[in-house]
Amino acid sequence: MSDNSRLDDLAELETPPPLPRLSALLRPHRLVIIAVAVALLVLMAVKMRWDWLPEYAGMLVTGLWVTVLLLIASTVLGLLMAIPLGLAQASGPVYLAWPARVFCTIIRGTPLLLQLWLLYYGLGSLFPGIPGIRQSFIWPYLREAWPYGLLALTLSYAGYEGEVMRGAFAGVPNGELEAAKAYGMGRFTMLRRIWLPRALHRALPTLAGETVVQLKSTPLVATITVVDLYSVVGDIRQSTYLTYEPLLFLAFLYLCLTGILVSIFRYYEKKIPTRGR
Amino acid sequence: MNWELLALSPPGWGGVLLKGLVTSLEVAAGGFAVGQVIGIFGAAGKLYGGPVIKDLLEIYTTVVRAIPELVLIVLLYYAGTASLNNLMGALGFSSVDISGMLAGIIVIGLVQGAYSTEVLRGAILAIPHGQIEAARAYGMPPAMVMRRITLPAMLPHAIPGLANLWLVTTKDTALLAVVGFTELTLATRQAAGVTHEYFLFFSAAGVLYLAVTLVSNVLLAILERRVSRGTVRRKA
Numbered sequence: 001m002s003d004n005s006r007l008d009d010l011a012e013l014e015t016p017p018p019l020p021r022l023s024a025l026l027r028p029h030r031l032v033i034i035a036v037a038v039a040l041l042v043l044m045a046v047k048m049r050w051d052w053l054p055e056y057a058g059m060l061v062t063g064l065w066v067t068v069l070l071l072i073a074s075t076v077l078g079l080l081m082a083i084p085l086g087l088a089q090a091s092g093p094v095y096l097a098w099p100a101r102v103f104c105t106i107i108r109g110t111p112l113l114l115q116l117w118l119l120y121y122g123l124g125s126l127f128p129g130i131p132g133i134r135q136s137f138i139w140p141y142l143r144e145a146w147p148y149g150l151l152a153l154t155l156s157y158a159g160y161e162g163e164v165m166r167g168a169f170a171g172v173p174n175g176e177l178e179a180a181k182a183y184g185m186g187r188f189t190m191l192r193r194i195w196l197p198r199a200l201h202r203a204l205p206t207l208a209g210e211t212v213v214q215l216k217s218t219p220l221v222a223t224i225t226v227v228d229l230y231s232v233v234g235d236i237r238q239s240t241y242l243t244y245e246p247l248l249f250l251a252f253l254y255l256c257l258t259g260i261l262v263s264i265f266r267y268y269e270k271k272i273p274t275r276g277r
Numbered sequence: 278m279n280w281e282l283l284a285l286s287p288p289g290w291g292g293v294l295l296k297g298l299v300t301s302l303e304v305a306a307g308g309f310a311v312g313q314v315i316g317i318f319g320a321a322g323k324l325y326g327g328p329v330i331k332d333l334l335e336i337y338t339t340v341v342r343a344i345p346e347l348v349l350i351v352l353l354y355y356a357g358t359a360s361l362n363n364l365m366g367a368l369g370f371s372s373v374d375i376s377g378m379l380a381g382i383i384v385i386g387l388v389q390g391a392y393s394t395e396v397l398r399g400a401i402l403a404i405p406h407g408q409i410e411a412a413r414a415y416g417m418p419p420a421m422v423m424r425r426i427t428l429p430a431m432l433p434h435a436i437p438g439l440a441n442l443w444l445v446t447t448k449d450t451a452l453l454a455v456v457g458f459t460e461l462t463l464a465t466r467q468a469a470g471v472t473h474e475y476f477l478f479f480s481a482a483g484v485l486y487l488a489v490t491l492v493s494n495v496l497l498a499i500l501e502r503r504v505s506r507g508t509v510r511r512k513a
Contacts, residue, residue, distance in 0.1 A: 029329045033336075108444075109490035110483045111451035114462050118483065121469065122476035216345035223455060230348065243359055247352045251344045258343035 086165025311386025
């Protein structure tokens with residue numbers, strides 16, 4: 001048995017990843033498509049104005065940074081919320097499962113834009129009425145927009161991921177949990193060593209997809225005056241009076257960001273062994 | 278909170294919100310329909326088309342799925358109408374005035390089309406191959422195979438994905454608020470801005486969106502049961 005699995009490992013190590021031949025990638029019709037694309041790019045370079053790009057490069061980098069930070073912070077915090085949400089729905093007592101289900105339904109049933117505006121304008125208008133909050137140390141932060149953006153993005157990710165984690169927790173084979181119980185593991189140890197790793201493993205491909213969706217949700221925070229990549233480009237459009245160029249460049253930047261995100265997840269999915277799934 | 282502001286007649290804003298809801302639903306239904314038409318042709322092209330069509334469709338689905346909906350909507354809404362008018366001008370026609378509703382439907386439809394293409398492609402691939410071979414053995418021409426076998430047989434596989442897409446579409450219409458199209462979200466914001474009751478109105482709009490989702494869920498469950506009559510169900 002152990003010999004076999006070692007042989008499997010060796011076989012896995014020694015098979016080179018199948019590389020597509022260049023000739024297969026560059027078949028004649030693809031050359032036509034590439035030529036058309038290059039022609040379009042040249043046309044864009046000649047017909048469109050790009051002289052604003054160096055001038056606003058600093059702003060773009062700042063916006064990019066805010067977008068990436070928002071993405072990372074909201075996915076990490078959202079995942080931390082999603083685990084208890086999923087656990088409560090998969091096996092919690094009724095008084096935990098129901099609130100979790102209602103929360104996920106509300107988040108998934110309303111547009112993120114509305115949630116953002118509800119938090120920023122609605123909650124923001126409620127705060128001054130609460131006595132003592134003006135003297136508190138969080139007041140300066142509450143007057144800025146980004147905490148509301150981060151909160152809305154986090155809650156949204158938690159709502160969608162809560163459902164994913166519910167499925168992942170429920171899908172872990174019962175035998176593994178019974179085996180853990182038979183070993184005399186406590187409930188918390190069982191969760192930490194068996195249940196959670198197995199559930200996260202199952203959920204990873206969906207999490208990867210949802211994180212790309214999350215990246216694509218971040219520009220909405222621009223509507224509550226958070227200065228992210230999208231709103232920077234909005235400023236550029238206003239000050240340069242250009243329509244196509246900044247928007248096309250913005251689309252290109254998001255395309256790159258999504259590509260990077262997808263390849264990071266591909267890399268990790270490959271590293272995690274899929275055997276025994 | 279001043280609940281009377283939600284009344285239907287003019288001192289209250291309930292009527293404005295409901296009108297916004299109807300507009301939202303109209304755009305969502307139109308966009309979804311456009312998306313399905315694109316999706317059917319897209320899926321057929323991706324599966325049975327020539328190499329050029331396959332590659333072009335691949336570029337379409339990849340690009341649309343990788344760029345945020347908000348960016349696409351702003352790009353298509355502003356740059357799209359400007360390009361169309363430039364084109365009309367170059368061809369010697371007078372410029373056209375595209376209504377917000379039509380632009381919204383086209384934009385949402387183009388976005389949903391890319392997702393729908395992938396959903397339908399997967400669903401068509403899930404049909405047992407024997408069914409299509411049997412149809413061919415009967416001498417059916419390809420279009421008839423598509424109409425009589427492929428499309429009905431893929432529905433049980435496609436409905437869960439399409440249901441998801443419909444729910445996404447109803448919420449994507451909110452993004453049109455950003456380009457100034459008055460649907461539910463923008464109407465809500467206007468109502469809230471005038472009365473300063475932000476929390477009340479945004480919560481009310483949330484309830485309306487939630488109601489749309491919950492009603493859709495019930496109808497979609499019925500539809501799913503109907504299209505998967507006679508198919509063997511796996512235990513969930």
